[in-house]
Amino acid sequence: MKILDRYILTSFLRTFFPLFIIIMFILLLQTIWLFISELAGKDLDFSVIIKFLTFATPRLIPMVLPLTILLTSIMIFGNFAENYEFAAMKSSGISLQRAMRTLSIFIFFVGIGAFLFSNTVIPSSEKRFINLRKNIVKVKPAMVITPNQFNDLGDINIKVSEKYGDNDQFLKDVIIHKKAARPGNFTVIKAVEGELKGSVNSDLITLVLNDGNYYDEIQQRSPKRRNKLPFAKTHFEKYILNIDLSSLGNVDMDAQQYSKGYNMLNVNGLRHEIDTLSMQVNDEIRGTGEEVNRRIGYEGLNRNMKIDTVQVSKNESKDTLDLMSIFSTTQKIQIYKSAITNTDGVTRKINTLEKNTTTKRRFLNKYEMSLHDKYALGISCILLFFVGAPLGAIIRKGGLGLPIVIGVVLFLTYHFIGIFAKNSAEEGGIPPFIGSWLSTFIIFPLSIFLTRRATTDQGIFSFDNFIQPVRDFFAKRASKSKK
Structure with missing residues (x-):
């Protein structure tokens, strides 16, 4: 490796790794904020929180890695152009393509590594992340119940208007629909108050209901009797309901029942x-x-x-x-x-x-988009490098000011186009292939355009092409007025 190639690669890596850590830390804080209701006030051990964050980190790589490559490329090549290092390279007969060659090879291997990472590490971490959340639900079953909406808890659907207590174990205005082999809500339980009681070493929790009614719709074989809608009603002062949470909180992280999600498969x-x-x-x-x-x-x-x-x-x-x-x-x-x-x-x-x-x-x-996303991640890393490097050479500005602003705006545009395309593909508006690759297809011609403009020492736009016709027009009018 020549001295110039070593210098460019070293400069890139010195900026790449700190920026990667900073962006990862910011997005990890956002992840904590999203799941704060599952972590705060649950008396969880510090080791459990560390595992939670460790398993949540790989799922951020598809966003962190492309953004880091884009920002680093703009900053490094902007510094080279601002400090006239590119001018020194060109005076020595070294073109922009030659200066980008070593980094292009490095980014190519980064793209391959991103695909392998998304095909192996991310599915495994997602499976462990989801199983860990289910395990936390078993230890603290009250966390799975969200007020003012029906929640699937074991073999019942439960709705409460309010939760209170040290561990949110006390419930108010409880409505329960019990599941059965036949489809439909035939058994309904309503209570004024309730309390959740559970044990860490047990897959069962006890729901104690106070002052309520038990409704059970009776199914008749005769259609005529069925039209009369018969039901049984019982009032109770205290009703104890045992709920099996073994299906929600399997401690075995390799259980097959938690390994079939679209984000948990290679x-x-x-x-x-x-x-x-x-x-x-x-x-x-x-x-x-x-x-x-x-x-x-x-x-x-x-x-x-x-x-x-x-x-x-x-x-x-x-x-x-x-x-x-x-x-x-x-x-x-x-x-x-x-x-x-x-x-x-x-x-x-x-x-x-x-x-x-x-x-x-x-x-x-969803499964088809998840499949295409694994390939699109590596391609997007390569294309965003060919967007950021020429753009930094064109704007001739390095550091943490203008390059960060331009890079973030470009990435947000790229990211939001991908989100809108995936939402439309999920509902069947566009094919899943287009939903996963649309943002990548858009930046592909942009990367070619910027690379071509940077290698020919041209700006993004040539304002003379727009201003010169206007100048010629007014010059002709002025000459005519003088005549």
Whole structure:
């Protein structure tokens, strides 16, 4: 490695690592603020908090690493241009491309490392992070309950208006919907007050309810009795409900039930889940289509009817068949009722299919975007370097002032475009591939444009191209007025 290459690489790394640590620290503070309700006032050990922050750190790399590369590139090349080091390089016959060659190779390997990191470390840390949060929920079950909304807690859905106490163990205005094998909310419990009691070494917590009512809707086999909506009601002064939290707080960090999220899988796992979800959606659509055709009798539509025996209506042309003229009034009524019933059943079936497929497609879009994000991270690191380095050489300003402002504005634009694209792709507005790569596609021509302008010693915009025609216009008007 030549002295110049060593000097450029050393200058870049001296700025890169401190800036990386500062940005990581800022975003880590933001993460603490987001999860402050799960950490504050829970009497957690310091080691648990350290684990929490350690597992939360890798998930920040997709934002910290591209931003650090962009800011460092602008600052370093801005310093070179401001201190006339580029002028000395060019006078020695060293172009901008030659000066960027060593850093380009370094950033290329950083991009490969970013992909490997996002494919191995981030999924593992996400799995441990989520399992650790579930473990904290088991130790402090009151933290999972958010006031004024229904919360899934074990085999119940619970809603409270207020939590209070040292550990938020006391509840006020409790409403509980118990889950059952049959779909629907058939058992409802309401109480004025409640208290959560639990043990660290147990997967069960005890919910003690005071002064409430127990409602249970009775399901009758007879449709006539079912229409009367029978139910049982019981008043209680004290009711004890044991809740199993083993499904929420499995201490085993490698449990499979907490390793199927789209952010906890590597490339191979994501591809497998995408294939599985795609097959489920296609099979469900195909099965619903077959069931609808069977219910409306599409296959046997003309099987039991002889066209030659059907009468022709006198008021219509000879090519028009009056199918209803061969049935009596009673048969017509039965036909109409059967048609209404079948139509209603088919409509409900299609509506259910639409809801199920919408939910599954939303998950499918998340899995596909997570797969593309792993590749887009490394590419974005490389492209942002080719945006920041030429931009620093053009603005000819280093340090922590203007380069930081320009870099942050560029990155926020890049980041928000990616967020809006992913939100649209999640809802099915655009393909998941576009949602993950749109911001990268936008900065790609920008990197080419800035690199080309910097290598030819041109600014971002040539103002003479806009000002000179205006000057020529007024000069011609002035010469005409003099004549």
